[in-house]
Amino acid sequence: MTDAIKARLYVTDALSAGGSVTLAEDQTHYLRHVLRLAPGDAVALFNGRDGEFRAVIAEASKKTCRLDIEAGLRPFQAAPDVWLCFAPIRQGRIEMIVEKATELGAGRLLPVITRRTQMQKVNTGRLAAHAREAAEQCERLDVPEVAAPVTLEKLLQDWPQDRRLFVCAERSDTQSLLSVAAGTGPCALLIGPEGGFASEELTQIMALPQAVTVSLGPRILRAETAAIAALAILQSARQN
Ligand code: SAM
Numbered sequence: 082m083t084d085a086i087k088a089r090l091y092v093t094d095a096l097s098a099g100g101s102v103t104l105a106e107d108q109t110h111y112l113r114h115v116l117r118l119a120p121g122d123a124v125a126l127f128n129g130r131d132g133e134f135r136a137v138i139a140e141a142s143k144k145t146c147r148l149d150i151e152a153g154l155r156p157f158q159a160a161p162d163v164w165l166c167f168a169p170i171r172q173g174r175i176e177m178i179v180e181k182a183t184e185l186g187a188g189r190l191l192p193v194i195t196r197r198t199q200m201q202k203v204n205t206g207r208l209a210a211h212a213r214e215a216a217e218q219c220e221r222l223d224v225p226e227v228a229a230p231v232t233l234e235k236l237l238q239d240w241p242q243d244r245r246l247f248v249c250a251e252r253s254d255t256q257s258l259l260s261v262a263a264g265t266g267p268c269a270l271l272i273g274p275e276g277g278f279a280s281e282e283l284t285q286i287m288a289l290p291q292a293v294t295v296s297l298g299p300r301i302l303r304a305e306t307a308a309i310a311a312l313a314i315l316q317s318a319r320q321n
Contacts, residue, residue, distance in 0.1 A: 096131040129223035168274035183215035185312035192230040197276035258295040262318035
């Protein structure tokens with residue numbers, strides 16, 4: 082037995098010093114058979130609301146594992162109030178968007194079906210699992226929600242009044258995202274599909290008072306590059 086924390090896990094149970102958590106089969110398998118941890122080994126637990134806690138494997142069987150929570154490691158701190166709205170792209174690349182957006186602190190990931198979106202079906206459960214793994218790895222204290230896909234019309238119709246929408250549009254000689262990204266209020270990025278937004282869609286989007294068109298530079302970026310670059314710019318401008 083050593084004191085070092087050997088893994089970090091997201092759980093849904095309440096966390097407090099002196100409590101305990103029982104893991105389901107998949108997380109038990111990960112600890113026992115992938116990481117080869119045993120009773121006495123320490124792990125970090127977080128649940129998106131109570132902070133991060135050190136826990137020790139107390140009992141482990143083939144299918145389940147009990148962890149005793151010892152002490153708080155970090156108090157909860159919410160992720161920046163930044164949403165990433167993106168047109169789904171093909172398998173492999175969409176997971177990259179979810180993973181990198183989680184690392185870059187996005188609070189909510191919203192797949193948006195636009196006219197030129199090629200991938201109309203989105204496996205939100207699989208993407209949510211990617212978000213959870215990325216959050217475990219990058220030491221976030223929460224996991225971003227992966228919302229069910231919505232059409233662009235529905236997204237705009239329900240858009241919250243107090244949330245700025247940075248619409249990433251290539252080929253526009255518009256202001257840079259960096260020049261308008263500062264501030265701490267709720268905001269979102271909108272990234273189009275591989276074929277870009279249709280001009281009628283851009284007209285619809287820009288009718289929203291909260292929408293601002295922004296450029297990510299002179300080159301045309303792939304959708305996943307655009308999402309990552311835009312989040313990195315926001316993180317840097319908002320210093321979170
Ligand atoms: N087919 C489009 C074209 O050739 O003009 C390119 C679409 S691009 C692959 C996918 C999305 O990434 C765009 O809809 C936009 O949201 C974003 N994007 C790519 N490059 C960008 C840039 N330089 N500035 C702002 N947004 C960009």
